[in-house]
Amino acid sequence: MNKHIFKYINLRFAFVLTLLGTAFYSCVPTREIRDEQVALPDNFNTVVSQDTVNSAQIKWKDYFKDPDLIALIDTALVNNQELNIMLQQVDMAQNEIKARKGEYLPFVDIQAGAEVEKVGRYTSQGANDANTDIKPSEEFPEPLPNYGVGAFATWELDIWSKLHNAKKAAVMEYLSTVEGKNFMVTNLISEIAASYFELQALDNKLNIIEQNLKLQNNALKTVVLQKQAARATELGVKRLEAEVFKNKSERFAVKQDIVETENRINFLIGRAPQSVQRNSEHFIDREMDSLYVGIPSQLLANRPDIRKAEYELQAAKLDTKVAKANFYPAFTLKAGVGLEAFNLKYLTTTPESLLYNVIGDMVAPLINRNAIKAEYYNANDRQLQAVFDYEKTILNAYIEVVNQLSNIDNLKHNYALKEQQVEALTKSIDITNKLFRSARADYMEVLLTQRDALESRMDLVETKKEQMTAFVQMYKSLGGGWN
Incomplete structure (x- = not known):
């Protein structure tokens, strides 16, 4: 008899819950949110072979083969303050999961x-x-x-899964912070590598200025002797002297750039200002390694910022469910x-x-539910913001890769032409100096030839630096470095 009574009570209780749920559900506002669009083109619209081989899957120690650069990055991954701050953020997000889990126990x-x-x-x-x-x-x-x-x-x-959804949202936020940390690692590696190659380029520029000063001093000595022999004027001497002073001044500017670049690297690796170990001797002769961009859809898996935006979108969807459950008893x-x-x-x-x-x-909320409605509408708006942010991040990643592919290709042709320019101007210096010593060319021809040769060599070094920077940025754009 007692069993029948309990069964009857349970049925009535379930019936009452069903009626209450139906009544409250009918009073809950709803808002339709469109789905995110993740479609990407099948290729990057380039002549590069579109297979699934992707340079982003290469570990950064294998991508950057310079031992000095590898040592700097290793140090930064341990000592960089911003990265360590982000690691604490990841730990706090993990603690939030424990807190949310405890809510439904x-x-x-x-x-x-x-x-x-x-x-x-x-x-x-x-x-x-x-x-x-x-x-x-x-x-x-x-x-x-x-x-x-x-x-x-x-x-x-937790009848309406409000607390469980809040815990799942905390998990998504935690995964989002992990991907944020990975994205910071990628940015840190690319920033150190780009600064390192800039430092090597500055070393080469300083060396070029030193070599050019030797040539100009020799030319100055020659024009002084020619003046003494009445074969040149004081004007030629002063013009060449001015050019020597100009390049000496430029030498100090480059030295300052070297100090600032070294300290930028020191800041990134979390240490006091000091000299950065590097070998810049063969920078200009460095060959570019082969790059494999794979297919656009791989960006969804390789780019930490895309995965971060995806987890944030999932968390926003769960937060919307939590806000909706506040209308129920x-x-x-x-x-x-x-x-x-x-x-x-x-x-x-x-x-x-x-x-x-x-x-x-x-x-259960009955009258004056404006605050609950406002929170629900805000949750929907945040979800829509997350949808747009996710789509924007995907589009930005695709455009970055396309831009870098074009940049690498154009820099390749640019560098080849500048090499020819440097070679031609280097030969013209020897020819001009011979003509000048035999009085068949004046000081202005020597001055202009040396100036053009100096600028062309500096431009060649700058182009090489841009090539190496593009090499770094492509690795970052593909999503490499964090793994």
């Missing part, structure tokens, strides 16, 4: 306390205490102490068991001092 607290109470005699409790039947020779204690100890539990029933169970007495010697006397309770609550 029962809370159990232990409580112990003591109090003293004196109520007025002309109150309901005071009058009742005065009329209490106390044994002869015993008095009702006044003021009345009370001692108690017990355990109390609270558990919110919340069911809470509370229970407690303990001991209570007005005298410590009776505290352990059971069952007289035993206390317990069981409470079931249902709370």
Whole structure:
């Protein structure tokens, strides 16, 4: 008989819950959010072979073969302050998962306390205490102490999966911070590599200026001798002197650039200013390694910023579900068991001092739900923002790769032409100097030829630096470095 009664009660309880859920669900506002668009072209519209071989899958130690550069990056991955700050952010996001997980588990607290109470005699409790039947020779204690100890539990029933969705959202946020850390690693590696190649380029520029100064000093000595022999004028001497002073001034500017670039690297690797170990001797002769861009769809898996935006979108979707669940009733169970007495010697006397309770609550928003509606609409807006951000990140990644492919190709042709220019001007210096020494060319031809040769060699070094930077940026654009 009892089983039938409990079955009947459970059926009625389920029926009531169904009616309540239907009633509240019908009053919940809804808003349609469009799905994200992740379609990418089949290729990068280049002549490069479109297979699945991708340079992003190469580990950075194999991509950058310079041992000095590898040592710098290794140090940065340990000491860089911003990266270490981001690691703490990842740890905090992981702690948030534990906090959200605890929300849908029962809370159990232990409580112990003591109090003293004196109520007025002309109150309901005071009058009742005065009329209490106390044994002869015993008095009702006044003021009345009370001692108690017990355990109390609270558990919110996650019927609408609000708490579970909040925990899943925290997981997505954690994964997002992990990808943010990976993206920071990629940026850090590319920034150090680009600065390292810039430093090597500055070393070569300084060396070119030193070599050019030797040539100009020789030309200056020659024109001084020609002036003494009345074969040149004071104007030629002063013009060549001015050019020497100009290049000496440029030498100090390059030295300052070297110091600033070294300290930029020192800052990135988290150490005090000091000289950066490098070998710049063969920088200009360095060959570019082969690059494999794969297919555009691989960006979705290789780029940390795309995966970060994807996890943030998933978290925003779950947050919307959490905001929607706030419209539904919340069911809470509370229970407690303990001991209570007005005298410590009776505290352990059971069952007289035993206390317990069981409470079931249902709370649901009924009137003036504007705050809940506003939060729900804001959650929808944040989800739509996440959709746009995800699409923007994918488009930006694709454009970056296309731009770098074009840049690498154009720099290749540019460098080849500048090599020819340098070769022609280098030969013209020898020819001009011979003609000048035999008085068949004046100082202006020497001056202009040396100036053009210097500029062409500096441009060649700058183009090589741009090539190496593009080599680094392509690795970053493809999503390499973090793995």
